[in-house]
Amino acid sequence: GAVVSQHPSWVICKSGTSVKIECRSLDFQATTMFWYRQFPKQSLMLMATSNEGSKATYEQGVEKDKFLINHASLTLSTLTVTSAHPEDSSFYICSAPPVGWGGYTFGSGTRLTVV
């Protein structure tokens, strides 16, 4: 089945620094990937859709300049949280659309803690 690998699984950074999260489709090509944010005990909130070869599409209310998304190849999408602040601390999850019939495949998530 389709596998999405996400790294790192957790990261702690100082306020004001930037953090990059990678999402790779291991056994399939993904022209589109999705980035979600999840607060503790809450549902998944779609942040943006990353498109290979073009600009990402951001959901309403998501700061484009804070959450930089790059879809460098058909198997790699990255999310960079720039000038991170404690309120950016959250669980970030990427996903890729189904290959044929089926649901999204999600990465294992990245726990970001900004101190």
Added chain:
Amino acid sequence: QQQVKQSPQSLIVQKGGIPIINCAYENTAFDYFPWYQQFPGKGPALLIAIRPDVSEKKEGRFTISFNKSAKQFSLHIMDSQPGDSATYFCAASITGTYKYIFGTGTRLKVLA
């Protein structure tokens, strides 16, 4: 109209019990309804999914019941086990859009 309402928020059952999680939607254009299971600190994993042309789908101990006229669908877990303790999310989407609308999640605890 884009919301998917999920209930209950949390659920505790004894081992062997049959927890039932319900979801309701408004948008009749939705045509794909997956359920995801999420363990703490992990990404969601697809459990089972259904399309509106069938009223029930079963995979192992997991069953989805779908009521198109009521715009509701539910997840039943037969012979629940402590290992089933997790958060369950329902979702809805329109084929081709790839945009999922997630429910708010149900935290299930199965007691040994």
